Amino acid sequence: MVECQKNLRSKEIWAIGGGKGGIGKSLIIGNAGITLARLNKKVLLVDADLGGANLHTTIGMGLPEVTLSDFLKRRTEKIQDVVIPTGIPNLSIISGARDILDAANPHHAQKERLLRQLNTIDADYILLDIGAGTSYNILDFFLFSNHGVLVVLPEPTAIENAYRFIKSAFYRRFRKIVRNRQLKELVDSAKDQKNTMGIRTPYDLIKHVKMVEPAAGELLELEMRKFKPKLIVNQARGKEDIQVGFAMRNACETFFGISLEYLGYLEYDDCIWRSVRSNRPLVLEYPGSGPVRSIESIVRNLLGGEQLVSGTNY
Template sequence: MDFENDNLETLVPRKSGDSSSPAKVWVVASGKGGVGKTFVSSSLGITLSKLGHSVVVVDLDLSGANIHTTLGVNPSHMNIRHFFEGVKTLQEIVIPTQFANLSYVQGFWDSWTPIDFNSVQIANLIPEMKSLRADYVIVDLGAGALEPHLDLFKSADEKFLVTSPEPTSIEKTYRFIEAYVCHSLKQNATPDAYGQMISTLRSHRQRTLAKPFSFRSYLKEQEGFQYDFFETMSSNPVRLIVNSARSQTNMDLGHSIKSVCNKYYDLGLDYVAGIEFDNAVWQSVKGREHVLVAQPFTALAGQFLATCKQLIDPEELRAVV
């Protein structure tokens, strides 16, 4: 399926509610690649669209844009590069899919040199995403805690952090969480106070502190910080998703990570979903038919449905998958 028409105004989804209200931005991130982040992003988008909401999925994975593959769409010449170069507005590069209410913005596809974006570009991108003619914008970030990733993650209405049960993924998940906290605190700290905190964290990593490190306890004992960060985190927490769970132990991993973050960082996470491993996922990608379409009544589909229903206002629901 290929959409090469530059004039897409009549094809993109309209808002299902008040057209004057900004789109809600959901950002999907991970500390490590290969954990199924793009699968989660596309599944959230498809599920929300089945619930009657208009959705745009934005591919910001600079290392390997492939949202189009998971949605069964051929890559388009019209992509996010045109926005960053100032050639097109974000709305002008929204591309429809075969799914009702679901469109996407193609990631970098036609570049043969290393790609990067900075915090200034992200600051310009955020209001553009909120002004898209959609109820929800799902952003598929690249892996890792790069500063632009953290800027966008911090600004999101919903923040999803995807991990898998593998030890390397779990470790990178903790590193992403630490980087996110530090990045957020840096904006409300003096340079000296921030530098001292980083030094203390290194000592914590080297197991040379006298007691376990807690961000909240540390900040209360130091000058040069503002303390509203943890209140913000409580009202808009990181939503943890454990993908490719093969056992109940894997499913329980999210509760363990949540407990560790609370104990050592005094940081609350919301373990929102454990997604079961299913061979049909990679088989559906190979066949270019999303598994939620090929098998819409499986436990996997039910897990994404429950996740979306948990996070959106139930009064807004107008359809059932």
């Protein structure tokens, strides 16, 4: 996978997921993709939520005849054969897998083949809808990206799952780097919150790693500083919900030593479900609405502050 990452650096890859399902990540991805496309960026949406693919519906499409299933099951050898134009200029999609009972858990070789062949796609930005949870496949898609983004609802279970995702992603990142078998086993043990060593946070893990191999402990500290996931709060109904993002950012820094960037929030608004019901993308159906302005702000933050200038209507 490291080699895949090197090859894909000419493209910008955003992976958007969450600790739990039903949090609006697909809607955010679809509309962020349209926002980028309206800036004359060539964008590919990839529905890698292999257990519950629905990204196509957020941009107003029916399920295409060819999907990721055809690629994973080698009914086609080239990823380009499952890339579908959306009807929106500059925006294409690879629709999610269907009719595969174990689609949510592709073999390692299938995942590697998918990531490798994404490099052959002609796109400026690839947006991956990676699904929810902390399976290895989801974590690997998240770590593979230039920007790994978590969507969270301002409610206790979603917040708890988001923290669990961040820790799991960091542990997965470190485990893939170290070669020492004892350290790999230590990381595996750390994932169990009831482990007998008292490892509850990445700080605790660093302490134990240093006792086994000081150089590896220093590497772990370096990786912790480099690991910078991003966060979006969805369905914010007031100032208290908006503050959840800042609170999570501060908690990650204080207790995990991990820099979490708060990209912004989407307020709760009826226009969102109305756009879903009308089968029209939010940014096209309700331009200028609060949620659309929020999506544009989030995209601008991911672009490093680039101004969004586009008067194009589709």
